[in-house]
Each structure stands twice: as structure tokens, then as C-alpha cells.
Amino acid sequence: MASTDAPPLDANRYRQDFPILSSVLHGDQPLVYLDNAATTQRPRCVIEKIVEVYERQYANVHRGIHWLSDQSTDLFEEAREKTRRFINAPLREEVIFTTGATGAINLVARSWGDANMQAGDEILVTEMEHHSNLVPWHQLAARTGCSVKFIPITDEGRLDLEQLPALLTEKTKLVAFTAVSNVLGTINPVVEIVEQAHQAGALALVDAAQSAPHGRNDVQAWNADFVAFSGHKMLAPSGVGILYGRASLLDAMPPFLGGGSMIHRVTMHGFEPAELPAKFEAGTPPIVSAIGLGAAIDYLEDIGVDNIHHYEQMLTQQAHDVLEEVGGVRFFGPPPAEKAGIVSFTLEGIHAHDVAQILDQYGVAIRAGHHCAMPLHKRLGVAASNRASFYFYNTPEEIDALADGLRAAKRVFRR
């Protein structure tokens, strides 16, 4: 490693907290879990919290007069408050529990989009978006006649922001972009893009699915109008995610899903919606998953999100170094110093799925395919790529295991 400084955290200490990380596969291969951009694993404290709630504190929230319902409601709202603090949102009612980042973005597209977009209007996204921040806008375009435009990427995998001023016009109503690319690992300049969007009179939505788990996400510093992320990519159960929205915007938006909880009053003829955040939380929410998210946030804050960010950048640098030595590896995205803990690559002459298949036999779990970013792969000129993605519990030894697995793949395919 280039640096002689002590690593910012002790991964081996934290690994002890994750029961699944001591798994042994195929008889004798220790699990090397490098698919964290798809979903992370859960520490014991989150698992135990879930069990504890189901065993002692579970009932529906915001409904009962009874003691259990109060317990459950308190924990649920406590999780909202923890999340508010985690992203530095000004108000608790600006933190909406959804089913995930996808659910959050679809909420904005359906509610804000349907009410505000019309033919001739434009939404600006980027060429590096995950399908979850692309397809909802295609759907909105099909419903309203608005159009979707793209901020291109450079050959190095950065956003080509020189194009931004020309792309932002009076027709642009929303700029929706990812804070960190789930394929390239590129860390985008969120503050700069939001500022330019606002200057053009557009709103800004930040897809924080790949940034919230791995570093500081301050919605006020970003000055973002909407921010979406998922719990399962940050140690929490799947099925819960967050939409942060500026209160003035959320207040003006019509409810998306209708049902229980989201109403103030219902008559035979109609309804009056509830106040925020209930207005956007129709039906029984993912109660225990949300409480699990609160426990996950406690755990992440205990480690320190800046420590996590720095440690992962160190792993990314190391991955570039050791994979380079394997030979025949083509990296995607900018240089490691500009990336989060995501390293995508192809191995010359071997299809991404064959690479992943052989790695699996060595216990190494990575992603192979288009990683829900087909337009980006078309831009990169490859049908599929391999992606190793790290978290604070990964070790330098695991990256060596990845390199060893790639050497094995080359042997099998006589490359």
C-alpha cells in the first residue's frame, strides 16, 4: 500500500459483528463478499433489534390506543429522527419512509411529476444513472409528453459538466442525478450540480443510494430538493428506504398512494390528506425494517462515516493496484482517488458471467452484468462488466483473494 498511515478503521474488529461474514462456501472457501453496492450484510445489533421488536414491541404504528402500539410507534418515530439527523434534514416531517430508493424516486415522479410536468418540459438525468433514476422519468415522459435529456459522461467516466449550462434551459424543470455511480464509482460534485440546476430554475433530486451508506450526506449542504436512498445498502433490512423532500415542496404535492394513514378525514365523497409525513405513508409502513434502519444508523455513526469513506478509498486504490498486476484487466471509471468503493472492470477475452462464475467457486461474490445501468454499458461499449464493491468490513486480504480468483479464471480459459 502506498500509505504507511494506520488505516482509519479496523475492519477485522467490525467483521466480528457480522455473522454471515464467517460463512464458508463450497466446503472450504471463506466467503469474500464484494457485492456491497447491490446490498450490504447486517450486523448482529440490527438482527437482534429486529428480533427484539418482533418478540416484545411489535404492533401497528399510529393506530392503537394500546401499550404495544405506543411502543412500536415510538421506535418507528425514533428511527425517523435518527435518519433526519443522519442526513441533516431540517425537519422530521421531511423524512418519508418508502419501500426503497426506487419507491422514493417513483413517489416524486408520480406525485410531483404528474402535477408539474407537461409537454415541452424537460428532465435532465445523466448517462450514468441506475435504471431506478431513469425508468420513472421515461414513464413520466410517456404520461405527460415531457422529455428526458442526458448529461453525457467523458471517456474517463466523469460527468461532462461543461455541457451542463447548455443543457439547462427554461424548459428544464428537474435535474435528477446520482451522487455516486453504482458502476463507475464516480463521486459527482453534488453541490455544484444542484446550484446550477437552481440557477436555471429547476429542482434537483439526488439519488443517494450509493452515497448514503459510505460517507457524509448532508441534504442542507447539498441544498437538494429531493434525496432518495435505500436501507438495505446500509446494513438495514430490505423493504425500507427514504425520501427526503423540502417541506414546502412536499406540502404542495398531491398524495401518491391512497389508503390508511395518509388521510385526515374520509367521507363517502372523498378525503382530506393527512399532514406530512403521513400524507406520503399510506398503509402499514415497513415498521420493523425502519426500526432496523435506525439501529444501522447508530452502528454507522459509531464507526464514523468519514472513516468509512476513507477506508473504502484505500481499498479501491489497493484493488486497482493488485488487479493491474493480474493483467488483461480493463477498468471503468475515473482514477481510484476519485472513486467510492466501487471497481468495475472486464477481464480480456472472458465474459463477465464466466469470470463471476469462477470467482464464486473461490468464495468471492461480485456482480456481473449491466448492474441495472444498460444505457451506461452501451456508452462504455460493453454488454456486461464485473463489479467489486466494498464496505468497511472488507479487508486487503479479500482483495488479494479477488485477484487470485481472476488468475484462476485466466487459467481455466487459457488466457
Added chain:
Amino acid sequence: MSSRKEEEIYQEHVLDHFEDPYHRGELEHRTHVHQGDNPLCGDQICVQLKIGPDQRVQEAWFTGDGCCISLASASMLMQALEGKTVDEVRAFTAEEMLELYQARLTPNRQKCCLLSWRVSQAALFSPVQDGVDSGNREPAGGEQSGPHLGEES
């Protein structure tokens, strides 16, 4: 770690087909042609058949690109199809295709193995008309028979 399970999937005969495929290329005077893909991995296979007046497959060729499994299985299938009658090709099931491949595949990789089989089934219904290839794209979603998993989103 040299003789591990990957050799079950990437057996010698599989690698042989992958590196030196049977009838990979364009077939002149083809009577039937069809192309399909697996969006999950970007694999694409085009099957080109020459079916004689006796309703027998005289020649079977393929073009395309993909992973080792999709290309090796296409090569094996082309060999197997030649000499079969149209009815016999139609009766050739997904299970038989997986048996032909021999190496045991996880459900996810069965899709790779079955791509050329799926395309060959559709090719029977895609005659070349007046020298113009017709129907050389599957309808969206593809008609999938046999084992398959949902696509990656």
C-alpha cells in the same frame, strides 16, 4: 485450488466447443433464420438453418456473441440439429438441451445454455422469404419455454 467445481461447468469438451465452435458463421442459402438475446448478459445468438424439401435440417449455423456457456451450447446444438427432421427439432426439449450440454448448471446459467435452443425453436417459424430475412427479432420479452429466471432489473 486447481481442480475445483468450475471444471464441472467449464469441462474440457465445453471449452473445446467454446474455442473451436462448430458452424459458427453465416450460412449461405439459409431457409430459416432467427435472432434472440439474453438482456441480462447481453448475449446474442442468431440461428440459421437450411431445411430441405424432405423437411430435414441439412445445415445449422450460428452467429453471435456471449459467454462461454451460451457459445459452447450453441455449437453443441448446431451439431445435434443437423439431420433431424423439423418435427424432431420441435420435439427437442429444454431438458434435452441441458443433457446435451452435460455439465451441471445453476438455474441462472441454464438461461445461457438455453439461449440458442430457444432461438432455434423460433427459427423453425421464421422462414426466409424472397431472400429477405423475416422475423429475425423475437418479440419483446421473448417467448421463453423451459427453465428460466426473471431478468435482472
